[in-house]
């Protein structure tokens with residue numbers, strides 16, 4: 001009896017250890033799976049060296065001035081204070097230039113890194129904007145967002161979807177000058193957009209429909225070109241605008257672009273996955289950016305400037 005018990009006890013302990021080890025491995029595997037699928041929040045600083053003229057039609061990603069025409073200008077400046085992020089912003093202006101009887105001044109700054117993204121995967125869009133009282137254009141005209149879209153998802157179709165603050169629930173009464181205002185261009189799918197061309201469910205120019213309406217009528221739509229800011233054309237008068245903190249979310253992971261005149265102090269973060277993650281600081285907001293840049297990446301072993 002005693003010899004039997006001596007034989008069975010070690011065997012039972014081995015079984016328990018095997019079960020515990022298997023359970024630990026399973027927990028680690030599930031943890032890793034969960035970590036890899038977790039949404040991320042990223043801030044990217046955009047400075048002048050990040051911007052090129054023209055568009056990303058050659059397949060380049062990054063920032064381009066798009067269809068910026070004579071009389072339109074984009075530049076990176078300090079202020080107007082207090083900026084939504086950092087110390088600078090994008091200055092996006094149009095003059096009262098007249099070309100052939102129409103005011104054609106137009107300024108754009110588009111990002112071409114989202115080409116091919118299904119519109120249905122977009123989960124956030126927002127930006128901050130500042131209209132100077134030096135503007136002489138109609139006070140309802142504030143800088144808006146554009147997305148160049150393949151609405152049929154067939155590689156051929158094209159329209160520009162446009163978000164403008166004046167067509168949102170507050171109307172012109174919500175628009176102000178000489179103050180930063182933040183616009184939610186997604187708003188749970190309830191933000192209003194219009195289309196530059198007729199597409200299923202949306203007429204050209206004059207149909208102001210929700211993002212969800214566009215998706216319902218164009219379920220295969222994808223981003224075809226640029227996503228970003230537009231000022232003009234066809235706006236009589238001078239438009240003096242600033243923009244900052246452009247956010248886009250894809251499948252729950254958001255990226256916010258912080259426009260800055262001065263290149264930030266760069267650092268490199270070493271995280272537990274042994275990957276390096278660029279992060280950025282400016283002298284006045286480095287504490288905020290320290291935590292913002294580290295969120296979503298887990299605790300680092302260390303960080304260093306370079």
Ligand SMILES: [Ca+2]
Pocket residue numbers: 083084085086087088089244245258259260
């Ligand atoms: Ca900024």
